[in-house]
Structures are given as structure tokens and as C-alpha cells.
Amino acid sequence: MSQQAIKIGRNNKNTIIIEHSKVGREHAVIIKIGETEYLIKDLDSTHGTFVDSNRIKQTQITAESKIQLADFELDTKLILSKLNSPDFKKQIKYSDLLQQKELIEKFLDLENIYEQYKKNKRKIERGGGLKKTGLRAALSLIPFAGNAIGIMAGGALDSRKRIDELNEEFKKKYVCPKCFKHFGQEPFENIKKRGYCFYCKTKWTL
Numbered sequence: 001m002s003q004q005a006i007k008i009g010r011n012n013k014n015t016i017i018i019e020h021s022k023v024g025r026e027h028a029v030i031i032k033i034g035e036t037e038y039l040i041k042d043l044d045s046t047h048g049t050f051v052d053s054n055r056i057k058q059t060q061i062t063a064e065s066k067i068q069l070a071d072f073e074l075d076t077k078l079i080l081s082k083l084n085s086p087d088f089k090k091q092i093k094y095s096d097l098l099q100q101k102e103l104i105e106k107f108l109d110l111e112n113i114y115e116q117y118k119k120n121k122r123k124i125e126r127g128g129g130l131k132k133t134g135l136r137a138a139l140s141l142i143p144f145a146g147n148a149i150g151i152m153a154g155g156a157l158d159s160r161k162r163i164d165e166l167n168e169e170f171k172k173k174y175v176c177p178k179c180f181k182h183f184g185q186e187p188f189e190n191i192k193k194r195g196y197c198f199y200c201k202t203k204w205t206l
């Protein structure tokens, strides 16, 4: 069985390619050795591999370790996420990996946007309902109910307007971070589970 490992360096034999002059052609390898245990090995690089500022030949690391290839600092959590992804063998430039991370972060922000939208919508709808019930109760006490019916219709219009505004804002914010198309009313969980944008096919995974 092949090892779950990621080779990092400047040439295209690596899983992660870093275009930086001091990074070696094949600089280092990170190997998964346990559920949350990893090993980093320097591949006889000229400028060295450093973990928490100590030059190493090989050592165990965690997500908290600070890793540098020469003077180039890696995003350790990002590298380990890549190593733990089903696509860990898929070659990628480090700069593209960083872009992918940014995209995923933006995508994950949509969960909050979706939840807030649902919450605010419920609040407006419930608020409108309460107002109507209150007015209806008041109506029975007022001899000249004509005016009150006018006020009641006004309240309903007001909440309709607020929902329209909320929908407008939601349309602008609940969008694919890559192609900016609106996801409509599809719940965040569904889009996350699908793993990619229905329109531009961009993936939310590493």
C-alpha cells in the first residue's frame, strides 16, 4: 500500500509546487503516520527545512508546527488539510492552493449569510403576524373600525417591503464566491454536500 504523503518542491515531480528560488527542486516530504500524526523529512535540500525555527533532517509535526522551506513559510494547516483530502495526490501549485483556501473560506461564510437570512425572514413574518393579531384584538374594542383596517393593511405592506429588501440583499450576498451567481433558496447544507458550484463547477474542497 502506498504511503499517504506529499512531496513539496520547485519542480513538477512534486505534489505541491512552490515557485521560490531558495526552495529546492524536491525539497521535503510530509508523511501521515497516524490519525493526527505527521512526519516531515528534508530531502537533502541546500537551504534546509525548519520546524519551529530549528533546522531538521526529519521530525514529527502537528498542525501547530511552524514549517519553513529555506525562508519560505508554509501554511501548515493548509498542507495537512491537503494531505487529508481524498485528492491528496493531485498536483497543485502552492499559490493555487492558497487561492483555493481563500475560496473555501468565502464559501463557508455563506452558512452564516443563509442562517441570518432565514432568521430575519422568520422574524419579519412573525412580527407582521403579531401586529395583525394585536390589531385584530384592538379592533373589537373600537367602534369605528374603518381606520384600524387601514393601519392593518399598512403593517402588512411594511413587512412585505422589508422582506423584499431582505431578498434583494440575500440575492447579492448568497452567491458563488467564484462566478457570483445567486444560489437561490437552496439550503447551505445542500450546496456544501454537493461540493461544487452548480453553475461554474468550482469545488469547495482541496
Ligand SMILES: [Zn+2]
Binding pocket: 176, 177, 178, 179, 180, 181, 197, 198, 199, 200, 201, 202
Ligand atoms: Zn460558481
